[in-house]
Amino acid sequence: MVAPICPSVGTSVVLTIDREGIPNEIGLPPVDVKCEVLRVELPPAEWEAGGFAVQIGINGDRCYLKPNVMIEPLVDGWYAWAHLIPPATAARNLTERHLKIMESYIETPESHQAAVKNPTLLGGPFMDLGENRVDEVRELRERTLRERSHLVRLSGALERLDTLLRQKATGYSLEALYTEVPEELQGYVELVYDLNNHPSFRLIEPLLYKSPYYDESLQSVMLSEIRQDDRPFVLSTPRIDSNGSVQVEMPFASEQLDKLFRLKNEPLTISEIRHALGLNDVQAERFGAFLTTEKPRPYSKYEGEGARWRYFGHACILLETPGVTVLTDPVLSYTYESDISRYTYEDLPEVIDYAVITHNHQDHILFETLLQLRHRIRNIVVPRNGGGALQDPSLRLLLRQCGFKNVIELAEMEEIPFDRGSITAVPFLGEHGDLNVLTKSAYLLRVNDHTLMFAADSCNISPKLYEHVHKQIGDVEALFIGMECDGAPVSWIYGPLLTQRLERPKDLSRRLAGSNYDRALALVDQFHCKEVYVYAMGQEPWLNHVMSIKYTDKSNPIIHSDRLIETCRTRGIKAERLFGEKEILLRCESHDPGTSTNQYCADDGICAA
Ligand SMILES: [Fe+2]
Ligand SMILES: [Fe+2]
Numbered sequence: 358m359v360a361p362i363c364p365s366v367g368t369s370v371v372l373t374i375d376r377e378g379i380p381n382e383i384g385l386p387p388v389d390v391k392c393e394v395l396r397v398e399l400p401p402a403e404w405e406a407g408g409f410a411v412q413i414g415i416n417g418d419r420c421y422l423k424p425n426v427m428i429e430p431l432v433d434g435w436y437a438w439a440h441l442i443p444p445a446t447a448a449r450n451l452t453e454r455h456l457k458i459m460e461s462y463i464e465t466p467e468s469h470q471a472a473v474k475n476p477t478l479l480g481g482p483f484m485d486l487g488e489n490r491v492d493e494v495r496e497l498r499e500r501t502l503r504e505r506s507h508l509v510r511l512s513g514a515l516e517r518l519d520t521l522l523r524q525k526a527t528g529y530s531l532e533a534l535y536t537e538v539p540e541e542l543q544g545y546v547e548l549v550y551d552l553n554n555h556p557s558f559r560l561i562e563p564l565l566y567k568s569p570y571y572d573e574s575l576q577s578v579m580l581s582e583i584r585q586d587d588r589p590f591v592l593s594t595p596r597i598d599s600n601g602s603v604q605v606e607m608p609f610a611s612e613q614l615d616k617l618f619r620l621k622n623e624p625l626t627i628s629e630i631r632h633a634l635g636l637n638d639v640q641a642e643r644f645g646a647f648l649t650t651e652k653p654r655p656y657s658k659y660e661g662e663g664a665r666w667r668y669f670g671h672a673c674i675l676l677e678t679p680g681v682t683v684l685t686d687p688v689l690s691y692t693y694e695s696d697i698s699r700y701t702y703e704d705l706p707e708v709i710d711y712a713v714i715t716h717n718h719q720d721h722i723l724f725e726t727l728l729q730l731r732h733r734i735r736n737i738v739v740p741r742n743g744g745g746a747l748q749d750p751s752l753r754l755l756l757r758q759c760g761f762k763n764v765i766e767l768a769e770m771e772e773i774p775f776d777r778g779s780i781t782a783v784p785f786l787g788e789h790g791d792l793n794v795l796t797k798s799a800y801l802l803r804v805n806d807h808t809l810m811f812a813a814d815s816c817n818i819s820p821k822l823y824e825h826v827h828k829q830i831g832d833v834e835a836l837f838i839g840m841e842c843d844g845a846p847v848s849w850i851y852g853p854l855l856t857q858r859l860e861r862p863k864d865l866s867r868r869l870a871g872s873n874y875d876r877a878l879a880l881v882d883q884f885h886c887k888e889v890y891v892y893a894m895g896q897e898p899w900l901n902h903v904m905s906i907k908y909t910d911k912s913n914p915i916i917h918s919d920r921l922i923e924t925c926r927t928r929g930i931k932a933e934r935l936f937g938e939k940e941i942l943l944r945c946e947s948h949d950p951g952t953s954t955n956q957y958c959a960d961d962g963i964c965a966a
Pocket of ligand 2: 718720721814839893
């Protein structure tokens with residue numbers, strides 16, 4: 358449309374179309390069409406007119422966010438996983454991971470392009486940007502160095518503090534060393550020994566979040582449409598703007614994010630959306646592509662008297678009873694065409710009473726999913742820590758910082774009771790390269806007459822532990838156990854936090870490995886399980902961006918889990934390795950006393966009261 362005065366993007370206009378010039382419509386009266394302005398272009402002043410584009414028919418209509426709109430939270434242009442939010446771990450990852458990868462890419466982009474095609478290098482420090490984007494990466498690197506210089510200094514200070522302790526903390530009082538703590542860390546650390554005179558420090562994390570080291574202005578979300586599972590591995594590839602994507606600067610704690618995600622089920626007009634999200638003209642124009650007037654698929658609520666659990670992939674399981682909904686380790690796929698059937702965001706209830714997080718690895722606490730569910734989550738349950746160790750940031754602080762209001766920390770063996778059930782935190786050993794990390798917990802869920810244990814990546818390295826636990830909690834009807842028993846070396850996630858290089862043989866000996874056949878079977882035996890589900894294997898392709906695992910029949914996790922399933926079945930224990938999706942209905946024993954409490958329904962699981 359050409360006009361001397363152009364309306365702004367989002368304005369409602371009515372166009373009168375004169376049909377005299379349209380073949381077959383000559384003689385018919387003009388029609389009025391309601392429209393929404395999508396784009397405005399203003400040419401040089403001497404033209405005395407501008408142009409604007411409109412979308413017909415959507416004006417006034419309330420729109421939903423399309424179910425395949427991917428929303429990636431970013432920090433500094435990098436995908437926000439849990440170590441990029443606490444200032445100290447973010448600083449170390451910035452200098453020891455991001456800057457190093459960017460420098461390497463700028464120097465030899467072709468070697469990165471070759472490495473990402475090599476399956477043996479999956480998950481390695483190589484950028485997967487598709488084509489040569491050296492200029493953009495160089496610009497990102499320069500911007501990072503310019504805008505994040507204080508974090509670069511914080512990272513250096515952490516390294517110098519480690520050196521100071523190694524050199525001068527020799528068993529004598531540490532008091533004299535406080536004046537030598539690097540300036541950037543003054544007032545943010547306490548120096549300590551363990552009982553064997555090994556020196557260390559703890560961070561005063563709440564104050565670091567209040568310091569200039571935590572800068573919400575570098576947080577943003579990138580929206581784009583996703584149509585298939587393949588995504589670059591996010592720990593080594595920055596998210597650079599591409600055609601069709603919209604990046605909106607917005608702190609993760611912003612309530613505008615909830616408004617955005619509510620759009621999946623609660624429609625608004627384009628003008629309302631623009632106002633709610635504070636979009637500028639260009640963003641508003643591009644945002645139009647993410648909207649639809651089509652209603653989302655209705656959610657099929659569980660209507661039985663017992664319970665239903667559904668496997669959403671990896672360690673994400675939704676358990677619903679008439680009174681409570683629990684979601685474990687939320688990691689969800691968007692909705693798009695695929696050969697692999699799956700539950701997606703559209704298969705979640707309006708309210709999730711408890712989202713429970715087993716541990717702080719990026720495949721178990723995924724901000725991309727959690728932020729989208731924040732407005733639906735009543736309580737989020739995390740393992741208790743708060744010890745201030747660099748490698749073990751507090752999830753409670755981190756989530757609160759990101760706008761989650763009801764974060765419940767659960768210490769080992771503590772319980773949250775609810776109507777006809779409870780959640781109990783069960784100790785989780787290993788899988789963290791022998792680092793002192795407290796933020797890890799398995800969970801026992803009691804619902805109605807059923808007991809389900811979600812052990813995630815617990816590595817049963819000390820079976821005696823579960824003898825003690827068994828005395829407290831008794832038998833477990835269904836065990837969910839991860840068996841990624843090879844595991845990456847400790848440096849894969851924690852490398853940037855180490856200020857001294859770990860020799861390769863030591864690194865390889867300290868794995869992020871879950872239970873193998875013997876260890877998993879010992880758990881099954883200890884708790885007299887009637888059902889065993891191997892899960893959290895990273896096999897669903899929609900997790901590739903955080904996992905980068907591709908198994909073959911010869912991979913240990915497959916060999917060991919196949920053996921476990923076979924052994925269980927020969928003993929009459931129901932067992933399978935979960936993949937894609939699964940639904941199980943549990944009978945309500947109190948309404949159906951003729952059935953064993955441990956018996957799962959094969960069919961509808963609904964029993965009449
Ligand atoms: Fe893990
Ligand atoms: Fe895992």
